[in-house]
Amino acid sequence: MHREGGVTGAAGRLSISASAVSQQLARLEREVGVAVIERTVSGAVLTPAGRALAAGAERIENELVELSSTLRSYADGVTGTIRVGAFPTFINAILLPYRRDLTATTPGIDVRIAEIEEPEGMTLLRSGRLDVLCLERDTNPETAPQGYTDAPVYDEPWVLITHVGNGPIASRRDLDGLTWLRQPPGSAGNHAMERITASMARPIRSPHMHYSYSTGVAMVAEGLGATVLPQLALTDVNRPEVRVTALPGLGVRRLLVRHRTRAVQSEPALAQFLDQLCTWCGRLPARVRTGPGLGHAEQRPHPGQTSP
Missing domain, CATH: 1.10.10.10 (Winged helix-like DNA-binding domain superfamily/Winged helix DNA-binding domain)
Known part of the structure; x- marks a missing residue:
């Protein structure tokens, strides 16, 4: 009533x-x-x-x-708390929406997320204060340390971010005249940049460096250089001065989750979390938006996935 x-x-x-x-x-x-x-x-x-x-x-x-x-x-029979350390694009594009789905389907698993950098994350993973550490790697990642497993969850293409004043990039030959923003040594973006420019006789390096992808976009918009970005970070590209180019041959960023190898056998909640995360990521669309200021869009599959 x-x-x-x-x-x-x-x-x-x-x-x-x-x-x-x-x-x-x-x-x-x-x-x-x-x-x-x-x-x-x-x-x-x-x-x-x-x-x-x-x-x-x-x-x-x-x-x-x-x-x-x-x-x-x-x-x-599946309950437990999973503590996950990750970086911003993994959290925003994957962990938060996945956590909502997991809460609906497996309410016994409580996922607790912390934004954290990899070195500190590894310390917490070793001490048992983290159960999962999310990683980003370039096309060919190294082997996980002994006692740990790096499970691949998602591959996404690197895309080229340039100032519109540079004009359209039609092929890899057009990369030679670009000035490349620096990224931190050891980062996935830096590995990708070094790999992409390795065949150039004298790649031009900018004196400017960016750590976050959003900062890289802001620097490109100011005409300080060019950079590469993974597709999950394209939400940061909303400036008319910036051109996004999905150029074949730039390789992929590999997203991995690291955990203690033996923990999966002894912790059913962790095994369930990882299995469902891989399944959930397998349904993500392979979508790359390109053009000046995201002026046009196209969809193409990336390695390991098919078009939705």
């Missing part, structure tokens, strides 16, 4: 007669010892006691729904 606005509405919702609803309300009033409805010329309305009773019933209903979800997770 509280939700449907009256006895008639409640009767329709419950598919019973209005008199049956009135009888149930009368029985409820006898049980609680106070009047819960007041009959007026325009129909029955809740009394203050009735409104308090309805609010309490809704709280109990919500708690029962939550308890039911928790009990289902125990029935499935």
Whole structure:
């Protein structure tokens, strides 16, 4: 009655007669010892006691729904807390939307996310304060340290980010005249940049360096140089001064999740988390938006995936 606005509405919702609803309300009033409805010329309305009773019933209903979800997770036998360290593009494009899906399908697994850089993340992973560390690597990643496993979850193409004043980039030959922004030594972006420019006789290096992809975009927009960006970071490219080019042969950024090898065998929640993460990432579209200021778009599959 509280939700449907009256006895008639409640009767329709419950598919019973209005008199049956009135009888149930009368029985409820006898049980609680106070009047819960007041009959007026325009129909029955809740009394203050009735409104308090309805609010309490809704709280109990919500708690029962939550308890039911928790009990289902125990029935499935998969519960636990997974602590994940990751970098911004992995968090924003993958972990947050994946966590929403996981909460709906496997409510017994509680995923806790921390934005963290890899060196500190490895320290926490070794000490057991992290269960999973998300990594980014260039096309050919190194082997995981002994005792750890690097599970691949997503490959995405590197794309070229240039100032529109440089003009369209039609082939790799057009890369020779670009000035390249620096990226931190050892980073996936720096590995990609070194690999892409290795065949150039004298690649031109900018004195400017960017750590984050959004900063790289801002530097390109100011005409300080060119850089490469993974497709998941394209949400940062919203400037008309910037051109995005999906050039064949730039390679891929590989996204990996590192965990202690033996932990998967002893921790069912971790195994479930990793398995469902790989499945979820396998459904991500391979989409690259290109052009000045994202002026036009195209879709093409990247290695290991097919077009959706």
